[in-house]
Amino acid sequence: MQVQQVSKAFATKQVLQAVSLDLNQGEIVALLGVSGSGKTTLFDIIAGLLPTDSGQIKLNDSDITGQTGQVSYMLQKDLLLPFRTIAGNMALPLQVQGMTKKAALAKVQPYFATFGLAGTENQYPSSLSGGMRQRAALLRTYLFGKQVALLDEPFSALDEITKREMHRWYLQMMTQIDLTTLLVTHDIDEALVLADRIYVFGGQPAQIAAELQLPPRAQRDAEFELTSQFLTYKRQILELLAQ
Numbered sequence: 001m002q003v004q005q006v007s008k009a010f011a012t013k014q015v016l017q018a019v020s021l022d023l024n025q026g027e028i029v030a031l032l033g034v035s036g037s038g039k040t041t042l043f044d045i046i047a048g049l050l051p052t053d054s055g056q057i058k059l060n061d062s063d064i065t066g067q068t069g070q071v072s073y074m075l076q077k078d079l080l081l082p083f084r085t086i087a088g089n090m091a092l093p094l095q096v097q098g099m100t101k102k103a104a105l106a107k108v109q110p111y112f113a114t115f116g117l118a119g120t121e122n123q124y125p126s127s128l129s130g131g132m133r134q135r136a137a138l139l140r141t142y143l144f145g146k147q148v149a150l151l152d153e154p155f156s157a158l159d160e161i162t163k164r165e166m167h168r169w170y171l172q173m174m175t176q177i178d179l180t181t182l183l184v185t186h187d188i189d190e191a192l193v194l195a196d197r198i199y200v201f202g203g204q205p206a207q208i209a210a211e212l213q214l215p216p217r218a219q220r221d222a223e224f225e226l227t228s229q230f231l232t233y234k235r236q237i238l239e240l241l242a243q
């Protein structure tokens with residue numbers, strides 16, 4: 001997917017200025033920026049929920065600017081429907097695509113084990129922990145069946161320990177499923193742990209200030225966060241964000 005020269009203003013306030021970025025198949029790319037920098041605005045534009053003033057979004061060489069339904073979008077809050085069971089929530093994307101509820105429930109069944117959700121099928125969202133709800137929300141995002149997933153701060157509401165568990169789990173999942181991910185976060189450590197590449201986003205109006213290529217995921221184990229290399233990246237990002 002490519003974002004090409006996207007600009008956006010709200011009334012007289014220019015929020016995005018000629019933002020360009022690209023995502024390769026299977027990559028996890030983080031968009032890192034301070035609060036209010038325009039990350040959600042950019043996501044809404046990519047998802048076709050908000051019109052852009054100029055610029056284009058391309059997927060597999062097709063222009064998808066302004067089109068909804070081309071990418072999966074997971075919001076900060078899990079937004080699972082409280083009155084549907086977890087299985088019922090998971091069946092929803094398939095039902096939206098025209099499948100009967102029965103067929104959809106059968107289709108989603110095998111994924112519960114893969115996503116670490118076995119046994120939760122008949123529970124309601126309120127009885128699940130925050131981490132489990134996020135897994136369910138990620139599974140539902142995956143079940144939309146799109147090549148690209150946009151994740152808007154998916155782990156920000158979790159406590160530090162659960163968040164770390166979720167990071168490990170997510171990286172492990174990504175070795176099993178082929179999902180290109182664009183992740184919005186203002187958590188530098190999270191971006192360094194999860195991403196293959198990081199775009200640092202900043203300024204007013206927001207622009208891509210830098211692009212960082214990280215070492216291959218396989219070389220970054222749980223100890224990576226304790227290395228001097230990690231701190232070097234972190235210092236570099238902090239300096240870029242402060243500009």
Ligand SMILES: Nc1ncnc2c1ncn2[C@@H]1O[C@H](COP(=O)(O)OP(=O)(O)OP(=O)(O)O)[C@@H](O)[C@H]1O
Nearest residue numbers: 010011015033034035036037038039040041042186
């Ligand atoms: N519909 C709107 N009308 C007017 N201004 C808006 C609208 N949506 C966003 N903005 C402004 O655009 C700027 C960027 O907002 P946006 O939500 O995209 O930032 P963000 O980086 O996602 O922030 P956060 O990390 O806090 O979610 C903010 O100054 C916000 O006030």
